[in-house]
Amino acid sequence: MTSLSDKLPNIAVLGFAAFSGTGKTTLLESLIPALMAHGIRVGVYKHSHHVIEQDKPGKDSFRLRKAGAFQTLLSTPARAILTTEFPETSTSPDFYHLLHQFDTASLDIILVEGCKEQRFPKIELHRHEINKPWLYPDDPDIIAVATDHMITCPLPCLDLNDTAQIAEFVMQYVQGFQPSSIQ
Numbered sequence: 001m002t003s004l005s006d007k008l009p010n011i012a013v014l015g016f017a018a019f020s021g022t023g024k025t026t027l028l029e030s031l032i033p034a035l036m037a038h039g040i041r042v043g044v045y046k047h048s049h050h051v052i053e054q055d056k057p058g059k060d061s062f063r064l065r066k067a068g069a070f071q072t073l074l075s076t077p078a079r080a081i082l083t084t085e086f087p088e089t090s091t092s093p094d095f096y097h098l099l100h101q102f103d104t105a106s107l108d109i110i111l112v113e114g115c116k117e118q119r120f121p122k123i124e125l126h127r128h129e130i131n132k133p134w135l136y137p138d139d140p141d142i143i144a145v146a147t148d149h150m151i152t153c154p155l156p157c158l159d160l161n162d163t164a165q166i167a168e169f170v171m172q173y174v175q176g177f178q179p180s181s182i183q
Contacts (some may be wrong), residue, residue, distance in 0.1 A: 004119055005179050007096040012109040012177040014170060017116035017142065018125035019132040024113045027125065027146075027166070032111070034167040040174060043107045047097060047114035054085065109174050123169075125160060144169060 016024050032042050053056070055062040061074040065083060074081045082101070087092055095118045105133050108148055116122065116135060124142045125136045128149035136142040136155060146158040146166055 008120060008179070009039070009100050009102065009104050010179050011102075011104040011107060012017055012174045013099060013112060013120050014109060015112035015115055015118075015120055015122035016125055017114070017122040017135055017139070019130060021130055022125045022132075023160070024125060026164070027160070028111060028113055028162045031105075031170070034163055035109075035170060039173055040171060041106060041108045043104075043110040044112055045063055045102075045112040045115070047112070055081075091132070096181075109170070111170075121173075123158070123166070128162065136157045145175075161175050 016027065016092050018024050028044065032044070035042050039105045055065065055072075055074075061081075061083075063064070065085065067070045072083045072116050084093070095115055097136070099110060104110075112118075112120065112122075113163045116139070119141055121140050126132070126134060126145060126147040126149075128147070134145075134153075136145055136153065142155065143151060144156040144158055146160040148157070150157060156169065158169055160166075164167070
């Protein structure tokens with residue numbers, strides 16, 4: 001039987017799981033610079049239920065992809081963009097396979113926005129006004145909750161509006177990360 005630590009890359013991976021409208025992206029926008037200010041090199045896996053087009057129609061990379069290339073790597077002086085096509089008949093791309101696409105030698109952590117149904121360590125974000133159920137009682141991979149309405153629960157409870165507190169928790173997670181500790 002394959003353990004969860006065998007599926008994940010050999011780097012700290014931490015998700016932010018919540019219902020839509022809770023503020024996952026907003027939190028990450030402030031969390032990433034806070035982590036970087038402490039020397040933490042961050043990669044982000046962003047999940048979307050929508051099909052998006054990152055490339056521009058008519059550009060060479062777009063034309064080559066449309067000609068049938070399954071993968072196109074566009075390299076510029078400032079960034080590289082790897083696009084992988086999945087045939088309409090295929091199943092959704094494998095979460096764990098995609099995590100292994102990161103250049104983990106240049107990162108300290110991969111933060112995942114979304115993918116709450118996947119098995120990997122996560123922080124649940126919960127806004128009282130959204131009026132959605134808590135995820136942590138049914139998800140053993142949630143290691144902390146961040147909420148705007150403090151509760152008593154068996155997990156560390158963070159203030160959703162305190163980026164510094166959440167950054168401190170993430171930094172401690174990175175410092176204590178041991179691949180074999182993920183089950």
